[in-house]
Each structure stands twice: as C-alpha cells, then as structure tokens.
Amino acid sequence: MTDQPTGRILIIDDSEHNRYLLSHQLHRRGHTVVTAIHGRQGLEYAQQQPFDVILLDLMMPEMDGFTVLDQLKRDPQMRHIPVIVISAIDEIDDVVRCIDSGAEDYLTKPINTTLLHAKVHACLERKRLRDQEQAHLMAIRYELDLGRRMQADFLPERLPHIAGWEIAAAFVPAREVAGDFYDAFLLPDQRLVCLLGDVCDKGVGAALFMALTRSLLRAFAEQAVLNGDDPLRAVAMTNEYIARHYHASRTFSTIFCAIIDPASGTVRYVNAGHPVPVLIRTDGGVEMLLTTGPAVGWIRNAHFSTETTTLEIGDTLFAYTDGVTEARAPNGTLFGEDRLLATLDPSLGGNNNRLEAVQQAVMAYTGRQQPEDDLTMLVVCRRSAA
Known part of the structure; x- marks a missing residue:
C-alpha cells in the first residue's frame, strides 16, 4: 500500500462513530486526517488549512452539508477541493443535488471501506493533476510576464x-x-x-x-x-x-x-x-x-x-x-x-x-x-x- 498517494483529508460529520470509523480507515492508509463536528467548524478548518479531499455528511446541525458545499464552491480558494458527500442509502435525490452543485463523488452509509479508499484515491489523483496543471500555468504566466517586461526594455x-x-x-x-x-x-x-x-x-x-x-x-x-x-x-x-x-x-x-x-x-x-x-x-x-x-x-x-x-x-x-x-x-x-x-x-x-x-x-x-x-x-x- 505504500505506493498509494496520501493526502490531507477533512471529515465533516456530526456523528462521533462515523468520524472514528472514517479516521481509522484513512489513517491506516497513511493519510493525515482532521475532523469537524459540524458544518460551521468544517468551513472554518477548510479556510485555515489546506486539504486535498473533504468528506462531507449531508445531515448535520449548525450547518447542513448542502450549505457547506455551496459555500465551498463559491470560494475561489476552496472551490477546487474535491468533495465526497456521505448520505443514507435512501437520500439519492440529495446526492444528485450535490453532484449538480459541484461534489466530486458520494458514499452511502454504512461505509464500504473498499469504495472509501477507491474514491479517495481517485479524488487525490485528480487533485494532484489539477495542482500540477495550475503550477504549470503559473510558471507559464511568470515566464510570459518576464518576457513582456524584457520586451518593454527593448522598446x-x-x-x-x-x-x-x-x-x-x-x-x-x-x-x-x-x-x-x-x-x-x-x-x-x-x-x-x-x-x-x-x-x-x-x-x-x-x-x-x-x-x-x-x-x-x-x-x-x-x-x-x-x-x-x-x-x-x-x-x-x-x-x-x-x-x-x-x-x-x-x-x-x-x-x-x-x-x-x-x-x-x-x-x-x-x-x-x-x-x-x-x-x-x-x-x-x-x-x-x-x-x-x-x-x-x-x-x-x-x-x-x-x-x-x-x-x-x-x-x-x-x-x-x-x-x-x-x-x-x-x-x-x-x-x-x-x-x-x-x-x-x-x-x-x-x-x-x-x-x-x-x-x-x-x-x-x-x-x-x-x-x-x-x-x-x-x-x-x-x-x-x-
């Protein structure tokens, strides 16, 4: 398992039992895990720290998952973090709504550990590809800006x-x-x-x-x-x-x-x-x-x-x-x-x-x-x- 990519993962779930199970499974694969007990706390953590994936429960007090997802996708600094929503098996309509709002994927309760690791792995791969693309684009922008300034010196x-x-x-x-x-x-x-x-x-x-x-x-x-x-x-x-x-x-x-x-x-x-x-x-x-x-x-x-x-x-x-x-x-x-x-x-x-x-x-x-x-x-x- 050592060749699997690892990342920083934020779990937002009001259930202590779910947080423990998810954290335990992800820690075993070498991921760094931070947990939040409700949506408002999860948003605060996401604003303060970098994360590669967010696992987001839909039904929570303080602030539900729909509101958290909406605010994540409205923020230019957080909108590109992949979000996997967690729902009950009978909440498929809510899942569809979240996918339409920008969620990357979903998991149903009870959590299947094989699907959990597969979906987290896929999100990490996509996140890394996007980060590499952004770094490449930033390097190009820097080179073009340097070229523009050098060209201005020739005029x-x-x-x-x-x-x-x-x-x-x-x-x-x-x-x-x-x-x-x-x-x-x-x-x-x-x-x-x-x-x-x-x-x-x-x-x-x-x-x-x-x-x-x-x-x-x-x-x-x-x-x-x-x-x-x-x-x-x-x-x-x-x-x-x-x-x-x-x-x-x-x-x-x-x-x-x-x-x-x-x-x-x-x-x-x-x-x-x-x-x-x-x-x-x-x-x-x-x-x-x-x-x-x-x-x-x-x-x-x-x-x-x-x-x-x-x-x-x-x-x-x-x-x-x-x-x-x-x-x-x-x-x-x-x-x-x-x-x-x-x-x-x-x-x-x-x-x-x-x-x-x-x-x-x-x-x-x-x-x-x-x-x-x-x-x-x-x-x-x-x-x-x-």
Whole structure:
C-alpha cells in the first residue's frame, strides 16, 4: 500500500462513530486526517488549512452539508477541493443535488471501506493533476510576464526630443508578448532614425526575433555612421545576418527604416515589405512611401533600394503595422487604408491625439476590447524650422 498517494483529508460529520470509523480507515492508509463536528467548524478548518479531499455528511446541525458545499464552491480558494458527500442509502435525490452543485463523488452509509479508499484515491489523483496543471500555468504566466517586461526594455524608454519636431508612438500588444517593434534614436551625427517592424509570427518566438531584429538594426546603423557609411545599409546587413544564421526558422520581418535630417527635413528611407507609411502634407495631400525591397530575413543577397522625400513644416509622417489596416469587423471586412486616412484628420492636432484616434477607431470597428493583432504606430511631425 505504500505506493498509494496520501493526502490531507477533512471529515465533516456530526456523528462521533462515523468520524472514528472514517479516521481509522484513512489513517491506516497513511493519510493525515482532521475532523469537524459540524458544518460551521468544517468551513472554518477548510479556510485555515489546506486539504486535498473533504468528506462531507449531508445531515448535520449548525450547518447542513448542502450549505457547506455551496459555500465551498463559491470560494475561489476552496472551490477546487474535491468533495465526497456521505448520505443514507435512501437520500439519492440529495446526492444528485450535490453532484449538480459541484461534489466530486458520494458514499452511502454504512461505509464500504473498499469504495472509501477507491474514491479517495481517485479524488487525490485528480487533485494532484489539477495542482500540477495550475503550477504549470503559473510558471507559464511568470515566464510570459518576464518576457513582456524584457520586451518593454527593448522598446525606447523615451523618444528623442528635437527642437521643431514632434515624435510619438503607440504600442498595443495583442498578447503578453508581441512581434511588433518601434524605435527612434539619434545617430552620432544627430540625424534621426525611425524604425517600425513586424515579425511574421506571434507569441514568444516572434518576441525573440523582434528583440534580435531591432538590436541588429540599431547596432548596424550606428556602426555604419562611425564607419562613414550609409546607416540605411543596416537593413541589408540585418537581412544577411538573419537569412544566414536563422534561415531554417523561416521567420522574417517587414521593416520601415527612415533617416531624417532635422535641419532640412530630408527623409531617406527603406521600406522592406512593410505596410505603406503615409506622408500627410500640410495642404491635405498624401504621399505613400512605397515598398523598396522584400521582407528582412527571407532571402539572402536581397536588394533594398533607397527613396528620398522631404518633410516640410506642418507635414506628418505616419507609419504603422498591419494590425491597424488588417483589423477585421465582425463581418470579416478589413479596416483598410481608406479608413485609416480618414481617421488621420489634421484637425486632431498633436501626434498623441492622432494615435489615440486611430486606436479607438480600430477598436470600435472590430468591436473588441483588445486587438486581434499587435497595433504599433509611429508618427513624426515637423512643426517648425529646427
């Protein structure tokens, strides 16, 4: 019998004779047993101590078994303790009522010791399986929370402050960790780098690739400037690194990378398969910053061309991930670029107002409290001459 699982068992029964018989049998199998003489005392014990199984008599003074069972199942801390109800053989209707209310099993008086041990053993096994499941889920939640906090450390703590310019970003992950990323930082020569990316997968794997891709882009861009090279080469260098070392994973990222000269407003950019950013002119005109190369990490020796435009005073650059335009209404239709452009009303004023307006419009369109895909946006506005 030594290989049988043992546990802490609470017996709630007003009969001293029943308590003795049950305790004696359970002690013989190595269980730790606590007894309560009525329902109220049993509830107090259950609240104060951990138990693996409760044996509950139905007919008791002070508080009957039905009330005890109801209160056990209402309490989040006790509701998962298996309860075996004990009844007279002619109280089967009461047993059915208890099973409907959450009792695990039942025994009839007089107690058959073989059934007692079999049912207690089954309850202990189910309790242990559930405890293991809960411990596993808690470990996963901890790991995801740790991943979320680590991922937040990879996003910029604060955005650059440049006289005459306004920069803002929004990041709304669909899960604990996300595959989207954004970055904005100043190069040693004081040019502004704006990055926005979206890893093709979701979950922890995508978050890891997000961290890798963002770190490579920043490091290669800064290295290029120090070497007197074009920082936009960081996109091609990142592509080669990922395609060479992680080709088997078939993971890739769409990336928009722009280098902005704050003094002149010149914008040089690479759009690596990313949803098309928009440049909103102060006169209401719109310029689309089209794709200039494939997604990063998909193929080696990919060609990424560079395009140039200019942000005049009053112009706004708005970049986003596909979680915005590919958000779906309940009928399956996409939010789309037209709705996005209609939401970017110049009368909204500051960049944060625009970001909030887009986020609210997407949530209202989908009818969801949380996005189905990550929502990430970066907006840069030239307010005045630097």
